[in-house]
Amino acid sequence: MNPHTIFADIVAGRAPVSTVYEDDDVLAFMDIRPFTPGHLLVIPKVQAASLAELDPAVGGKLFQVGQRLAAALRQSEVACDGVNFFLADGVAAGQEVFHVHLHVIPRTSGDGFGLRGRPTSPRRPDLDYLAGSIKGALSRN
Numbered sequence: 001m002n003p004h005t006i007f008a009d010i011v012a013g014r015a016p017v018s019t020v021y022e023d024d025d026v027l028a029f030m031d032i033r034p035f036t037p038g039h040l041l042v043i044p045k046v047q048a049a050s051l052a053e054l055d056p057a058v059g060g061k062l063f064q065v066g067q068r069l070a071a072a073l074r075q076s077e078v079a080c081d082g083v084n085f086f087l088a089d090g091v092a093a094g095q096e097v098f099h100v101h102l103h104v105i106p107r108t109s110g111d112g113f114g115l116r117g118r119p120t121s122p123r124r125p126d127l128d129y130l131a132g133s134i135k136g137a138l139s140r141n
């Protein structure tokens with residue numbers, strides 16, 4: 001896969017960006033097609049197309065910065081009564097830009113944003129079976 005993305009250009013200073021936060025590892029900026037006003041993206045400066053390619057320490061920083069941004073959004077002029085975090089990892093998950101990014105989405109009631117999806121009601125043995133499979137995979141990593 002071509003590792004070049006618009007976010008690499010943003011990190012390199014080659015594309016326009018409205019930055020709200022920056023440190024050695026992480027950049028946060030306004031999404032150009034916001035779901036709600038104030039919608040932010042937090043990205044690692046290092047190139048990583050997917051979570052599997054990202055140093056977990058930097059992944060942790062994405063969440064830390066997202067947490068600070070959520071607090072800042074609530075105290076800013078952005079209409080914000082709640083916040084959603086969203087991260088699409090992989091095409092099937094809706095990822096369009098292949099440079100890891102955490103969406104930080106300010107919410108107000110009736111803003112129209114939401115995840116489509118209907119909860120199901122699996123039986124406990126089915127939950128236990130999949131829990132075992134995931135635990136097994138965890139122990140191999």
Ligand code: AMP
Nearest residue numbers: 006030031032033034088094095096097
């Ligand atoms: P995803 O579907 O999770 O990969 O989301 C990609 C996000 O990147 C979308 O919300 C886009 O609006 C946003 N985006 C794409 N290009 C830019 C850009 N140049 N500056 C800011 N946000 C962008």
